Amino acid sequence: MASAKYSLPPLPYAYDALEPSISAQIMTLHHTKHHQTYINNLNATLASQATATSKQDIVASLHLQNALNFNAGGHINHTLFWENLVPASSPNAQPTAAPKLAAALTAHFGSLEKFQEKFTAMLLGLKGSGWGWLVQDTETGNLELTTSRDQDIVPVGKKPILGVDFWEHAYYLQYLNDKASYAKGIWKITNWKVLEARYESGYEGVFGPLAGLRSSI
């Protein structure tokens, strides 16, 4: 069957470019091992599913759905994550790179600092592996904070604007159990320019070449 359908996107910066917020060792393992494994398992699951479909084996197909959600979610979430980070020295790491979003966040949360505090508190409240998200409701246009469990993607109708990986592999080699310091460090390397582009983009546009994959899970 058609295999190796998806491949690991290159990082938009060097592995050590996010130091000291995220170490080069973490970035290397996270990208070349963890993200790659989601992609490998996604491609394997898609190949199995194609076989099941060709045999009209609905039961086998249903059993594969869980693995598809997990691994496609892992690929989509990590892709969004790498894109919404940037070296701290970049002008895009400043909220001034996102004038419209910053104004909307200030209007909604009172100030950017309050938004950041709420986002960090939400991350620290996760019970197990998962992600913290700033999303925009596509119907109301409202900005909302939400979490997703394991590798679940954000629900349909919520456009992801900022995603932060809060699995232990995302910070443990550097921060150990001090996950609060990792969470706070993210704000130094947030790519506000990308956040602004997602805020202004349509729903499908945020997912780029993975829009089709998103709609399949």
Place this chain on the structure above:
Amino acid sequence: MSATLFRTSTAARSALRAGAATRAASAASTSFVRGKATLPDLPYDYGALEPTISGKIMELHHKNHHQTYVNSFNTATEQLQAAESKQDIAAQIALQPVINFHGGGHINHTLFWENLAPSKNGGGGEPAGQLKTAIETSYGSLSSFKTKFNAALAGIQGSGWAWLVKDTETGQVQIRTYANQDPVVGKYKPLLGIDAWEHAYYLQYQNRKAEYFSAVWDVVNWKTVEKRL
């Protein structure tokens, strides 16, 4: 098990003396004194499970992770008592996930430390007696049981635990996985638990979690598992 999870008298008093919890002191002045959960001592040194589990992992895991579950569980139970005394049912319900998570974290880790042992103290080897029979009845052989258990560990999507449990209705043993810190409760009795959270292995094994899962059998304390049967 409850004896190791709660130390009502001496430990609670010494914690209060140490000024560890002023809020507990005010709670204690109400009509009844509740036992506070405390971190149990490890039954072996931090380095005793090397090379299977590094001393650094054991120390962080016990002193920091397990301690945080204990502290957060105590905070949540104080909040629950306050909600109960106010007859605030909504607040009591809202606290359930936190109690489940941190209480589960405390119970799970306590069982985990006990069902591991350095090889010089009986870690590794094979189960004996009724436990051996029960495993062979359900899984054919110890090696096929281990293969299935490792596959269950590897299949956990996110954080969680794999357990060998006893079904108290049928008396049979089986492998079950639990998400996050969900405790083994209800009709299942926990026999052997392996922590599959990344903090349990990452400093030593990084993303090679399958190596941790196959190595951990070298430090399984089958005697303790057998006693739980």
